[in-house]
Amino acid sequence: MDYEKMMELLRNEFQVGAYPGKDPEEDEVPTRSPFKVLISTVLSQRTKDVNTHKASEALFSEYSTPKELAEAPLDHVKELIEPSGFYNVKSERVKRIARRVHEEYDDEVPEDMDELLDFKGVGRKTANCVQVYGFGEPAVPVDTHVHRISNRLGIADTKEPEETEKVLQEEIPKKYWIEINKLMVEFGKNICQPRNPKCGKCPLTEMCKYYEEVYKDEDR
């Protein structure tokens, strides 16, 4: 796989990219603190971007620091994050995370992967998002879009996102890691969708295993 070409083609199509908690109407990916990225990514679990954005904005307008969120009344947090869904679980989760960041880490989210993964409710995708979008460090957050696209393209042949993360780290040069998530997520939402990928509009057909297999007998 020519990764330089792949990244160039994706960049041409999707300069803005996605971001947990990002306003879908926004033209640029804003810089956010690791704490806000961590909380927004937890809120983004099992919901759409637009809902994550609403919930994050409402929450941070009232409680923007670990200390404030740790001390916030649970019911008020539930109310504020309601648009993100699963607000009973998520409100307790974000408060627990905020309390630990405040009490154990002096209000600074740890950068170390193992320490991030030690927070309840923080899996590899969330921890990697904090690395990339909070600290600007190279990491490969693998969500359903990145997992599916990597398998369709033939970069990976995996069942679980965790396996895909390992393959991508081995296969793709580190200089591209920081962009992979945001580019593939946008690509997955707009073109390489879960059902009925829009292969006719895709710039990556020449390097795609799925395309090769599905369309090999057709006259292109």
Ligand code: SF4
């Ligand atoms: Fe996805 Fe089709 Fe593009 Fe392959 S050719 S990456 S399956 S949209």
